[in-house]
Amino acid sequence: MSDVLLDIKNLKTHFYTETGHVTAVNGVSFNVKKGEIVGVVGESGCGKSVMSQTILRLFEEGTVEYEGEINFNGRNLLKLNKRQINKVRGNDISMIFQDPLSTLNPVHTVGRQIAESIILHQNASKKEAEEKAIELLRLVGIPSPEKRAKEYPHNLSGGMRQRAMIAVALACRPKLLIADEPTTALDVTIQAQILDLMNNLNEELDMGIIFITHDLGVVADLCSRVVVMYLGEIVEEASIEELFDRPLHPYTQGLIKSIPQLDGDRSAMLHTIEGTVPPLTRVPKGCRFAARCPFADEKCVASAPPVTEYTATQKVKCWHFEKILKNQEGIADVHTYS
Amino acid sequence: MWSYIIKRLFSLIPVLFIVSIVIFSIIHLTPGDPTTYMLGEEATPEQIADAKKQLGLDQPIHVQYFNWVKKAAIGDLGSSYHMNMSVNDAIMSHIGPTLSLAILAEIVALLIAIPLGIIAAIKRGTATDQTVMGFSLLGMAIPSFLLALFLVLLIGVKLQWLPVAGYRPLDSGLWNHIKYLIMPAISLGSIQAALIARMTRSSMLEVLNTNYIKMARAKGVVERRIIYGHALQNAFLPILTVIGITFGGLVTGAVVTETIFNIPGIGSLIINSVARRDYTVIQGIVLFVTFVYVMLNLVIDILYGVIDPRVRLEEK
Ligand SMILES: Nc1ncnc2c1ncn2[C@@H]1O[C@H](COP(=O)(O)OP(=O)(O)O)[C@@H](O)[C@H]1O
Ligand code: SF4
Ligand SMILES: [Mg+2]
16 A cells, blocks of 8 residues: 555544543554545544644644654654654644634744744755745635735634635645634635645645544535544544445444535534534443444443444444344335335 | 824923922922021021022022923923032933942842742742742831841841942942842832742732633643743733832832932932932932833833734834
């Protein structure tokens, strides 16, 4: 599998806080191929951000412990020293975050923030870097980039800020971009524009993208593969077709049912999964989803289900997915014939 | 920018007006008056009445006030009853030592406090952090006169490294000038240092937790540059506020330190003038100090804009 860009194996992230020890990411494995867009979906609090920031080891040392492997270009990122990981950050792998206003430094100009990575990683002079910064601003679709480069983040609109942040992330043409809910803070029109931009950039630059969102509706147009996270674990992984045609995990099914239908009956009650994601201090012993799952039984409560490979591209972590699947096909048949 | 500064200067007028009324009333309502001190205990009532008439103190208080305000408005604060010079000259001849002392104390405070505050923030929760914060608590708890006496005994009397007290003007040479001010500056600056160190630490901690610092890390910026290139400038606004407030206190609140070290500054002047009921000088100093405070605030506000582009926008 030489076309694999990032290969994560049994990754765990432990935090040691004043109140005790929690494991925010608990044995996550998946990979991203060159130029591929993989979606990571799950409600808020499922560990998506922690997982993504773990890839670049962004948590404060001394409070955190990582376990497992993050193989990138044949090297395990968890084994690199400080200098080596700093060379990967912003150069081979970049990140963009949810809220562009709080993620751009308020006292530095937009141009300077883009140029900084270029100077840092490419030995460019200040002038070269500034010219490149303007090019990048143009690439992400910011009008009059020469002028914008000299402005501060607060001078830009929300959509422009997110574009500027993407420009910062793209500065060194990374092989992998991790986008943590990049459209959540934006309104619907701008959201569509940013998704478009990400799609184009993926094609133009042949850059792998991990696209994190709590909104399954967004991943359909963008991603070729999706992993679904619940409470620090991956409960299902599937190609985009499989995921929407035949979701196997009850959690995935719940997420799909809760996608708001723009063309659907507006008066219909929006489906929501009952209950909320519990805090990490109250992780259930058996299946982590059992308390909210309509199909849970004693077996589910007693012990955690294994991961089953249903097809070459679809995996699920559930005891009863086959039974559930049969039932649903039954219901679907009834619907078809009635 | 300029219109903002001019607007701020105009807002100074009502402040000075109110302060002048308050100080005028307090002075004239407290018992005792300058003539007692001018003529001595044995003066006859006629002599006293005569002197009062000469000074204009026989007139109703509001008339006195308006006479004074009329002159003050054009910068004439009147003349001292005792010193045979104008109040303006009295202030000017005493401001030098006070300013020198204040600036030196602030420099001492900043040199100690900012690095320590940053280190404490970077090493939060460690023994280093606790030591720095412990010293800062000590710095705030020890009264400056106690520290002054301790310094005098140790460095001045026992080790004889620095002169015990006194003052030499800048004309007598820079080192000669500074060596008399080092101990007063340390004893005066220690409380400021404690306050600034605390503010630096908490402000840095807050900034180091923000998303843009996380973003800088994600770009591969090394830790040193994160602290000095990204965090410090953002953390500086609240630090600047504390510097402004404490510096105002240094210019005006050095009374005890100036007395202990026998420095002929504004603090000494006001003590002597209160003792002599030298009304015009007291009024003049209070007005002057208020003016300095407001100007200092204005400078700080302008500096905000230099440090933070978001503040610049609002000022336009
Ligand atoms: N630095 C941290 N220390 C301790 N717990 C954390 C830390 N960061 C996140 N968590 C916990 O990890 C869990 C997952 O959080 P997060 O990754 O932000 O979820 P998501 O991005 O999916 O919304 C949450 O329960 C959160 O409280
Ligand atoms: S294992 Fe049981 S509780 Fe967990 S998702 Fe499957 S059916 Fe639901
Ligand atoms: Mg998140």
